[in-house]
Amino acid sequence: MTVANTLSWDDDLALGDERTDHTHQEFIELLNATTAAAPGNKLAAYQCLLEHTVEHFSQEERWMSACGIAPDFCHFSQHASVLEVMKEVERRAQAGEHAYIGSMIEALVEWFPMHASSMDAGLVSYLQEKGFDTATESFKDGSSVKVDGTAPDCGHETSHSCG
Numbered sequence: 001m002t003v004a005n006t007l008s009w010d011d012d013l014a015l016g017d018e019r020t021d022h023t024h025q026e027f028i029e030l031l032n033a034t035t036a037a038a039p040g041n042k043l044a045a046y047q048c049l050l051e052h053t054v055e056h057f058s059q060e061e062r063w064m065s066a067c068g069i070a071p072d073f074c075h076f077s078q079h080a081s082v083l084e085v086m087k088e089v090e091r092r093a094q095a096g097e098h099a100y101i102g103s104m105i106e107a108l109v110e111w112f113p114m115h116a117s118s119m120d121a122g123l124v125s126y127l128q129e130k131g132f133d134t135a136t137e138s139f140k141d142g143s144s145v146k147v148d149g150t151a152p153d154c155g156h157e158t159s160h161s162c163g
């Protein structure tokens with residue numbers, strides 16, 4: 001079985017929020033650039049992807065925090081788990097074990113479309129419903145924080161506790 005190590009942007013991945021879609025397109029470009037990089041440039045390309053992913057996740061987390069979503073909500077912990085593994089792969093690659101980068105890319109290719117179509121899609125429609133503008137990172141009425149005790153749909157069963 002051939003395992004995919006690239007992603008392509010298509011309409012199925014578009015969530016309808018300009019800033020999110022732009023960030024996700026950049027993520028795909030950096031992931032593909034890591035796959036395409038020559039062995040001597042692989043770690044540097046991977047580090048660009050990692051740096052971008054740190055910012056990508058913290059952007060979504062800022063938006064969730066602006067809505068008062070508790071830090072134990074599953075979207076935060078899923079980001080944290082992915083970053084933990086990505087950072088471990090960087091450490092291994094820095095120690096000369098470059099093969100881990102290829103495995104990490106394959107895992108991200110499988111993970112990203114699922115995450116985007118569940119947790120990120122749920123977040124985008126939640127933010128739109130709340131009137132949160134991701135370009136200005138503020139609500140339509142001008143406030144920067146609005147807490148109403150609700151949480152976005154994350155794709156989990158309703159019986160699953162998401163924090």
Ligand SMILES: [Fe+2]
Pocket residue numbers: 024056060116120
């Ligand atoms: Fe995302």
Ligand SMILES: [Fe+2]
Pocket residue numbers: 057060075079115119120
């Ligand atoms: Fe996310």
